[in-house]
Amino acid sequence: MGEEKPATGGARRPAAEWLTPAGVAGILVRHPLPALFACGLLLFMGVEYTIPMIPAAAPPLDLGFIATAAMHAGIEARPWLNSLLAALNTVFVAMQAAYILWAILVEQRPRAAIATLMMFTCRGLLGCSTQLPLPAEFLGSPMDFPVGNVSFFLFYSGHVAGAVIASLDMRRVGRYKLAGLYDALNLAQVVRLLACRGHYTIDLAVGVGAGLLFDMLAAWYLESKNVDGGVTRCCSNCQKALVSQKLTS
Numbered sequence: 001m002g003e004e005k006p007a008t009g010g011a012r013r014p015a016a017e018w019l020t021p022a023g024v025a026g027i028l029v030r031h032p033l034p035a036l037f038a039c040g041l042l043l044f045m046g047v048e049y050t051i052p053m054i055p056a057a058a059p060p061l062d063l064g065f066i067a068t069a070a071m072h073a074g075i076e077a078r079p080w081l082n083s084l085l086a087a088l089n090t091v092f093v094a095m096q097a098a099y100i101l102w103a104i105l106v107e108q109r110p111r112a113a114i115a116t117l118m119m120f121t122c123r124g125l126l127g128c129s130t131q132l133p134l135p136a137e138f139l140g141s142p143m144d145f146p147v148g149n150v151s152f153f154l155f156y157s158g159h160v161a162g163a164v165i166a167s168l169d170m171r172r173v174g175r176y177k178l179a180g181l182y183d184a185l186n187l188a189q190v191v192r193l194l195a196c197r198g199h200y201t202i203d204l205a206v207g208v209g210a211g212l213l214f215d216m217l218a219a220w221y222l223e224s225k226n227v228d229g230g231v232t233r234c235c236s237n238c239q240k241a242l243v244s245q246k247l248t249s
Contacts, residue, residue, distance in 0.1 A: 059136060064194040064201035071195035076139060085192050086141035089159070092185050093145045096162045103169055112169040115218035119161050119210055127153025135197035144198070157199050157207030159189055164211025 017023045028035050054061055065072070075082045104113040132154040145159075163186035170179035193199045199207075 060133075060200065062135075062201050064204070065135070065137070065197065068191065068195040071191070072137060072139070072197065075195055076137075082139050082196065083141050083143045085196070086144035089189055089192060090143060090145040092189060093159060093162070095185075096166045096182075099166045100162075100169070107173075109169070109173075111172075111215070111218045111222060112165050114221060115165045115211075115214040116162060118217055119165065119214040120158055122210070122214070123153060123156055123158050123161070126155055130155060132200065135200070137197045139196040139198075141196075154199055155203050155206065156210055157193065157203045159193070160186060160204050160207030161211040161214070163189065164208055165215050168211070168215045 075085070100112045100116055103109045103111075134154070163182055167179045167182045167186070170176070170182065190204050193204060194201065
């Protein structure tokens with residue numbers, strides 16, 4: 001009475017259904033997004049292997065800079081406008097920080113705060129590892145954050161990543177209108193940073209990805225500690241639990 005072994009005859013297994021024309025058509029209908037990305041892979045393989053490389057002595061090619069060339073010229077001709085936009089952007093950064101602090105200190109939901117700590121630590125490591133040159137057309141302002149025209153890391157944008165983390169947290173607790181407002185302000189921030197040459201396009205795109213990534217990593221961390229840091233409030237000893245790893249129900 002042993003375990004029944006699978007038959008090993010000469011019968012041929014049928015080909016995978018997705019390899020048939022009907023299977024491929026079904027994939028295109030049911031999963032158009034992966035199919036689109038597959039086409040993108042083939043497209044950019046061709047582009048990458050044929051596009052001319054930028055010479056070492058030439059400035060970087062940034063399509064975001066090209067798209068905002070007219071805005072850059074207008075801001076450059078009006079220093080007061082540059083300072084105003086910088087000040088408004090600094091207010092938005094303060095709004096992000098205030099919301100994330102409110103979430104952990106008042107609502108006792110640490111996920112956004114942990115994600116922000118992870119994000120800025122990783123940004124510092126990457127910023128020290130590869131220091132990109134400041135764009136030649138950079139328009140600095142003493143009103144910009146960090147205030148005072150101090151040096152900063154270009155890769156990646158902490159401004160954008162912080163706004164993404166805050167927006168995701170708002171959606172988790174049903175604050176959809178506030179999240180939409182933050183997304184709109186984040187988009188305006190992206191355009192302003194490109195127009196003022198404060199970041200390369202890749203810095204801003206990776207900033208969005210970093211916000212999404214570290215929000216997920218913070219969730220995994222809290223799950224490993226049996227702490228609910230997302231939708232509902234933590235228990236009364238949540239902050240102690242994060243340090244001592246002794247959780248109370």
